[in-house]
Amino acid sequence: MNHLVLFIAGLLFSFGLIVSGMINPAKVIAFLDVFGNWDPSLAFVMAGAVIVNVFGFRLVTKRANPLFAEGFSIPTRSDIDRNLVVGASLFGIGWGLIGLCPGPAIAALSAAPGDAFIFVVAMLAGMIVARMMSQGRPAPLAGETSR
Amino acid sequence: MHDFLAALLGGAMIGAAAIIVMASNGRVMGVSGIVSSLLPPFGKDWLTQNGWRLSFLGGVIAAPLTYLAAFGVPPVVEMNAGLTLLIASGLFVGVGTVIGSGCTSGHGVCGLARLSGRSLAATLIFMTTAIATVLIMRILGLGGLS
Numbered sequence: 001m002n003h004l005v006l007f008i009a010g011l012l013f014s015f016g017l018i019v020s021g022m023i024n025p026a027k028v029i030a031f032l033d034v035f036g037n038w039d040p041s042l043a044f045v046m047a048g049a050v051i052v053n054v055f056g057f058r059l060v061t062k063r064a065n066p067l068f069a070e071g072f073s074i075p076t077r078s079d080i081d082r083n084l085v086v087g088a089s090l091f092g093i094g095w096g097l098i099g100l101c102p103g104p105a106i107a108a109l110s111a112a113p114g115d116a117f118i119f120v121v122a123m124l125a126g127m128i129v130a131r132m133m134s135q136g137r138p139a140p141l142a143g144e145t146s147r
Numbered sequence: 148m149h150d151f152l153a154a155l156l157g158g159a160m161i162g163a164a165a166i167i168v169m170a171s172n173g174r175v176m177g178v179s180g181i182v183s184s185l186l187p188p189f190g191k192d193w194l195t196q197n198g199w200r201l202s203f204l205g206g207v208i209a210a211p212l213t214y215l216a217a218f219g220v221p222p223v224v225e226m227n228a229g230l231t232l233l234i235a236s237g238l239f240v241g242v243g244t245v246i247g248s249g250c251t252s253g254h255g256v257c258g259l260a261r262l263s264g265r266s267l268a269a270t271l272i273f274m275t276t277a278i279a280t281v282l283i284m285r286i287l288g289l290g291g292l293s
Contacts, residue, residue: 002198003198004202006168006172006200007202007209008167009168009206010202010203010204010205010208010210011207012160012161013176013206013252014207014208014211016163017157017161018222019156019160020153020155020157020158020160021153021223022157023223026225026226032278032281033282033285034281034282035278035285036281039150041150041151041153042154043154044158046158046259048154048161049162049165049255049260050162050259051159052159052162053162053256056260057166057169057261060166060169066170067171068172069171069173069174070173071173073173073175074175074261075248075261075265078264078265084247084248085247086243086246087245087246088268088270088272088276089247089273090239090242090246091239091243091250091273092243092273092280094235094237094239094240094243095236095239095240095277096280097236097280098233098236100236101178101251102178102179102252103178103251103252105240107211110209111211111214111221111222111224112224115226116224118230118237119237119240122234122235122236122237123238123240124241125238125241126238126242126245127179127182127186127241127242127244127245129242132187132188134245135188
């Protein structure tokens, strides 16, 4: 049952990317092209998602436990450290180069297999390298926190 | 449908998906975290820990296929990038999202909704460097800008 629910969440997320146009890198670049032919429409994606989620998050986390897990795993850190700044900067550069971020890249695997596949393989390689590098540090691994 | 309305509707669907993930598994719907948690170095009980992540990603990949089956054409995905650019951007995104603990969905959608200062900072930073990158690519005449 848990797997079915999560599969449906993935479907809904991905259809959201398709309906909004976020799955299309050309549209993302046009959104980021503030000083050129700016297409502001994708700002409404974040607006729609955040508005819905602000209310949903409050409602859901009022419950004692989630449906299929022992408790909520919500990031608690509030410090803005060097890793956050460096990581977010690098991610933005990569996003701006082509217009793909992780969600749309995974969705694009089945919509535009060739190019998306190359991007995703490079992304996975980058993730593995960064995970290896952060191993053994006192700070928590990026994989399980602060998402 | 007008672009703005479609974007708002799609965004609401993304927000709803994040609510489902939180309600069912108590987790933040951050795609970079969901993907990178599957990768080495592996933790204990890989399959038990990652089952929900695999199911979610299955849904993400299935949606464009469902779209294709329903409409006979895949959703529009246009990119004008050569091999070097694809690899470079993938590496930046992969390294950056792991070091920075999140991407557009984790920090942008979920973090902002949780009113997280860290996520607000991350979102402002990656929006800024992304906009700067597009501007520089435009000045250099690279990339797929029309």
